[in-house]
């Protein structure tokens with residue numbers, strides 16, 4: 001067991017965890033933040049994406065102990081976040097989700113895209129989304145939603 | 156009479172934004188894997204590592220014998236049995252845990268339980284299974300050989316089922332002077348909903364019930380199956396599908412893991428949970444699409460198709476699945492090969508073979524993506540042979556609008572539409588003429604551009620008579636919906652189907668709005684819970700909007716009548732003077748709110764009239780279309796691709812869709828379903844393949860070796876609609892959840908072959924990977940050199 005101290009969604013957390021525990025399992029099973037989803041557990045689908053110190057990471061292939069001393073933001077932690085508020089509304093209006101399973105990871109990845117690449121066009125958005133799989137939507141609504149937020153943030 | 160909505164437009168035809176979005180956007184949805192109880196145990200499986208073997212012994216880890224279970228420890232758990240009345244059908248029972256033998260890699264042999272999944276996996280790893288290996292049957296064609304090893308010894312061969320229809324080709328011989336024959340294969344793949352399967356089970360002593368939360372499309376069928384195979388009464392089982400992260404068919408069947416979880420929680424008296432990981436899904440869920448075709452088209456020199464002759468082989472894997480069996484695919488292939496075409500003679504043989512691979516399951520579109528691909532690719536081959544445009548063959552040979560309703564040669568009762576018009580529209584949308592001139596001016600080096608299309612007609616929401624003819628154990632009947640006015644005038648709507656991305660919490664509320672004019676925000680749609688909803692065979696076969704939507708409309712109409720009786724009394728006027736409109740009951744004398752009706756019925760019944768309907772303001776109504784032969788959706792897809800002749804890489808440059816699903820309830824949802832389906836079709840066409848070596852070992856067990864379509868693989872779709880209401884259904888609605896997947900492999904394959912036509916190369920096996928495209932080019936080059944020599 002290893003002691004772990006970190007901040008999750010602004011809250012200080014200390015825990016004693018098995019070294020082999022993934023950050024995703026720590027978030028979901030130990031902290032009961034089940035908005036972070038697992039779609040592959042081998043780092044491809046992006047469903048488990050969370051922010052670590054503001055950068056998107058795949059929590060399924062990140063050990064919990066690696067997160068020691070970091071600040072983690074999960075989908076539950078964006079309440080007053082402007083880009084996320086815009087993205088949620090845009091995902092809703094553009095029918096960017098069907099089953100909703102990929103959605104939390106998509107939103108975290110999308111937030112990274114709109115904040116990092118204010119000039120991204122459709123091709124770039126698609127390229128940036130290559131690490132997030134959605135089986136339902138064909139990406140149409142997702143791409144449109146992200147582009148609409150980029151556009152809004154430009155104004 | 157209720158005439159429903161006002162002009163605000165939240166009923167049929169409105170792009171109402173989805174009610175279900177917000178919990179997902181907030182990360183507050185609840186999927187099966189999100190359930191947790193104190194004291195719960197996690198399950199992990201010991202799965203077969205070989206494709207075909209006798210189980211010699213299972214050695215449990217010392218000290219943990221009571222945490223590891225094999226079939227021997229669960230003698231009262233019955234193998235899953237899915238009978239079929241299809242003539243000659245041989246369906247193999249599917250044991251939840253292997254009994255004596257294993258028949259595919261990934262088959263569950265033992266289950267281990269522990270406090271965490273990691274510990275359960277440790278136990279699984281420490282459990283030793285000794286296998287006595289047997290030769291495996293990996294290929295469906297090899298399975299036919301007289302000396303092929305037998306997967307089920309008592310069968311005497313590996314044939315699950317055969318269908319056969321013959322016809323006299325002599326009738327057309329003098330007119331059908333052009334004969335084109337091709338061979339195709341569609342690869343096995345996996346459905347891959349982003350949420351894999353998952354189950355959480357606990358025994359509730361208070362109600363004496365097995366409570367099972369499971370990621371399913373068909374909760375009522377799961378209940379029926381669990382009771383049967385666990386030896387319970389159905390009232391002792393309650394199945395709840397919470398949020399479900401996609402299904403696409405693999406969650407429309409009873410799963411071994413569900414039966415096992417039910418047994419464990421009942422006997423051990425602890426809650427148990429199992430969450431499928433992606434590796435388990437890719438190995439055990441490699442269960443769909445694998446077909447082989449010989450297709451021969453007989454046509455006139457102008458390209459009018461007159462005859463079709465097909466030999467189809469289907470790889471059904473090792474066992475029969477409950478309740479749809481593994482004979483469904485063959486029956487569907489047989490009935491759908493002629494597509495929308497009006498042909499005179501049809502000969503077809505389908506053979507469904509058992510192999511040492513996971514049991515075949517019906518994936519979105521079921522057999523139709525395969526048959527559409529085989530038929531439509533052959534049409535384009537014919538077009539190249541005789542030097543005409545393939546779309547002319549299509550429009551010339553399709554059933555004409557004025558022929559509808561029409562009984563097709565494969566006994567499909569087409570209802571409404573203009574199939575040829577969808578072809579003309581999509582040819583226009585893709586800009587065929589422009590692409591043709593581009594092709595002429597191109598120098599033929601490097602990247603070749605091609606254009607291709609695919610058309611289909613799809614039976615949706617087919618009912619009792621159709622399923623009964625397939626002989627399956629489960630035949631859908633009247634679909635029911637319950638509506639209940641709450642004391643404050645809101646509406647609870649309960650449907651037995653299950654929504655896992657289709658947005659039914661919204662579209663069903665739109666149906667209620669259409670009849671009652673109640674705002675969708677005041678309607679709670681409950682689905683996916685056997686304790687709360689009417690029995691339903693569930694969500695599959697593009698049936699929910701037609702069936703549960705139709706039932707909802709009927710139930711709302713009866714509710715409206717009952718409310719009108721109460722309102723007329725309150726307004727002291729004649730029944731004929733009141734109407735439900737805009738979420739109120741109105742008359743010349745004033746109006747009554749739904750809340751007022753609720754208050755009177757529940758809290759102040761002293762104000763009710765004597766002739767009030769004693770059934771109150773809660774109504775269950777059943778519905779099935781008449782006739783129930785199905786509402787036929789159709790579509791034409793066209794695409795433009797570029798093929799790199801050096802690398803074999805294919806890029807989809809443009810993709811156009813013209814679809815007709817009758818009356819659209821929510822066009823936004825229709826489009827979303829179509830885009831999603833088409834993207835799965837792109838996976839089928841270009842990327843997805845569950846490979847096997849000659850021993851039956853799967854070669855694709857992670858997303859690194861199983862390619863899923865990502866945002867860069869999906870094109871920027873363009874879509875246009877036609878709207879030909881079905882004369883047989885409520886509001887003319889047709890089902891449409893599956894159609895997007897059906898013509899995509901055909902359209903892309905045809906576009907590739909169009910690009911390669913100057914080389915004389917053709918691809919005939921999905922997915923059209925760079926390796927296969929290069930092989931096709933190399934074969935054509937070799938042919939040419941051979942000719943030249």
Ligand code: FES
Pocket residue numbers: 037038039040041042043044045046047048049058059060061
């Ligand atoms: S679950 Fe982490 S990338 Fe798929």
Ligand code: FES
Pocket residue numbers: 096097098099100101102103133134135136137349400401656
């Ligand atoms: S909405 Fe279902 S996986 Fe994206």
